[in-house]
Amino acid sequence: MTDLTKETDEGAQEIRARSETSDTVRALEEGAVLRGVSHEDVDVEITDAETMIINMGPQHPSTHGVLRLMLELDGETVLRCKPIVGYLHTGMEKQGEDLTYLQGPTNVTRMDYASPLNNELVFALAVEQLLEVEIPERATWIRMLMSELQRIASHLLFLATNGLDLGAISMAIYGFRDRESVLAFLEKTTGLRMNHNYIRPGGVAADLPDGWREDVLKVCDYLPSRLDEYDELLTGQPIWRERTQGIGVITTEQALALSTTGPILRSTGLAWDLRRTMPYLRYDQVEFDVVVGSYGDVFDRYAIRLNEVRESIGIIRQIVDRMPVGDYRVQDKKVTPPPRARIDESMEALIHHFKIFTEGFKVPEGEVYVAIESPRGELGCYIVSDGSARPYRMHIRAPSFVNLQTLPHLMRGGFVADAVAIISSVDPIMGEVDR
Amino acid sequence: MSDQDVPTAGETEVEEPALIHGAPSSLSRGQLVVHVDSGNYIEIVTALRDDGYAFCSDLTAVDYLLAIDRPVAVGVTPERFEVSVALLNMEEGRRVRVRAQVPEREATLPTLFEIFPGSEAMEREVYDMFGIVFEGHPDLTRILMPDDWEGHPLRKDYPIGRIPVQFKEAPGQR
Numbered sequence: 001m002t003d004l005t006k007e008t009d010e011g012a013q014e015i016r017a018r019s020e021t022s023d024t025v026r027a028l029e030e031g032a033v034l035r036g037v038s039h040e041d042v043d044v045e046i047t048d049a050e051t052m053i054i055n056m057g058p059q060h061p062s063t064h065g066v067l068r069l070m071l072e073l074d075g076e077t078v079l080r081c082k083p084i085v086g087y088l089h090t091g092m093e094k095q096g097e098d099l100t101y102l103q104g105p106t107n108v109t110r111m112d113y114a115s116p117l118n119n120e121l122v123f124a125l126a127v128e129q130l131l132e133v134e135i136p137e138r139a140t141w142i143r144m145l146m147s148e149l150q151r152i153a154s155h156l157l158f159l160a161t162n163g164l165d166l167g168a169i170s171m172a173i174y175g176f177r178d179r180e181s182v183l184a185f186l187e188k189t190t191g192l193r194m195n196h197n198y199i200r201p202g203g204v205a206a207d208l209p210d211g212w213r214e215d216v217l218k219v220c221d222y223l224p225s226r227l228d229e230y231d232e233l234l235t236g237q238p239i240w241r242e243r244t245q246g247i248g249v250i251t252t253e254q255a256l257a258l259s260t261t262g263p264i265l266r267s268t269g270l271a272w273d274l275r276r277t278m279p280y281l282r283y284d285q286v287e288f289d290v291v292v293g294s295y296g297d298v299f300d301r302y303a304i305r306l307n308e309v310r311e312s313i314g315i316i317r318q319i320v321d322r323m324p325v326g327d328y329r330v331q332d333k334k335v336t337p338p339p340r341a342r343i344d345e346s347m348e349a350l351i352h353h354f355k356i357f358t359e360g361f362k363v364p365e366g367e368v369y370v371a372i373e374s375p376r377g378e379l380g381c382y383i384v385s386d387g388s389a390r391p392y393r394m395h396i397r398a399p400s401f402v403n404l405q406t407l408p409h410l411m412r413g414g415f416v417a418d419a420v421a422i423i424s425s426v427d428p429i430m431g432e433v434d435r
Numbered sequence: 436m437s438d439q440d441v442p443t444a445g446e447t448e449v450e451e452p453a454l455i456h457g458a459p460s461s462l463s464r465g466q467l468v469v470h471v472d473s474g475n476y477i478e479i480v481t482a483l484r485d486d487g488y489a490f491c492s493d494l495t496a497v498d499y500l501l502a503i504d505r506p507v508a509v510g511v512t513p514e515r516f517e518v519s520v521a522l523l524n525m526e527e528g529r530r531v532r533v534r535a536q537v538p539e540r541e542a543t544l545p546t547l548f549e550i551f552p553g554s555e556a557m558e559r560e561v562y563d564m565f566g567i568v569f570e571g572h573p574d575l576t577r578i579l580m581p582d583d584w585e586g587h588p589l590r591k592d593y594p595i596g597r598i599p600v601q602f603k604e605a606p607g608q609r
Contacts, residue, residue: 011581011582012582013582024573025574028574085579086577086579086580093589094588094593098595256489256490257552257553259491259551259553277528365506366463366464367463368463368464368466369466369530371521371530380492380521382495382519392501392502393589395493397493397521401560402553402557404556405555
């Protein structure tokens, strides 16, 4: 028995028995930091003899990958909770320092694997701000189109897994099926269903394929009726509401104190969406509503994501109407490789091609922080350049990583069954948490 | 903070750096940066929080070991480590970045936990990856690497290389 503990022990990162935990740490694990409760009045009468510390995950179907939660339980009630992460850590930020700016997107796209295009987008925007290049209009609008399609795919995946976690198995099948309709278009455009490496510094990798308008409109026509079906299946259903309403409540002040962004922050009623409040790309030129909740519970977070799909469809229709003609990447030969045909005719084109693919383009010295609204919240990219062809430091501010800090607070006092609903509503993507 | 001492995004690099709460500032590609050291770090961040930059969106660090002679703003002594805190003013939709110089021989900073509880996990990540100690942090343990890991991977003197798969109880060569 002791050997077993030794083999699985992670040491100081783990939750300690009540008697061995200092007041500050226990308050943190109970989420009391947020509620402003003094350390003394929290469950003083509970002792170790009455509680049990158990592991949930890392191999647990409802933990969305390899999230490990240590829970202190009093019977069925969660007293303390500590998320333990790092099981998927692959050193992608370190790797990013070793890849050229052209190779960078292949790295960052693997972080949030449910919305890879957004990761590429934030990386490309940061590099372009360092380069101070202007991106052609069409490239910008293509990026917006792809970003919104990705948001739909990501939210449909959330709806599917949220349904799965709460026992609505048909929702899991519907969600995955309908997500496939979006991924089919992404595959047609980028060549891959995931990890596209499509949005690159300087523009996008390829123009939209022939007939893209019909394909996109077909998705836009197909999805609304499906969303209505989800509404019928889940939103009005008494069992679903019982499982989600009033569970895992968080207030605006608490969410802000914990640096939470995305649907969790909006579920508290604060209309903070970077697309609206600090517009990037051309989001200031399209019309959409920022969906907010009012109770900050699991149901609000579900409803927000469901309705954000509807808003995204509206944005996509506007983009389809207004897509400008022109270049899909910047015509700066120092950043963009020349077209294949030019290489046979022009010595200069051959040199540029060779230079870009062997040593990469150089980026002037400087550092920037750029943030966009990913389906999970504020996705930031901090790049420091030392003037060479590789980033000196590349850091991704992962929304899932920061949002996970809300778990101890959301879970306290709830049941283990609610814990599953709460993890699901935070929607963490472990690839992004651990990077 | 009055409007005068904040350079707007359109301006080019200012000759005399504007002082923000007594700390030198600069523009990096149009983004406002405030330079501090471990002495006035808490003071400046608190003052900025009171100015409306009440949301801590990011906290990370950079190891400038290989670029110690980098150009820095006037009035800043470059050190090996820099902790970069991205603050956000939600009322006005503006960002500011606080860059704190952290010397190698004493790689410590006071924690922001009391001001922004949300910086808890991010400070743990910086500690894990760079070995910068945040004094007063309630639970400063490794977060991404295992507890018994040696070294801090994102330091520039930590090489990229193949590392043998780690098994507990088996001494690795690392």
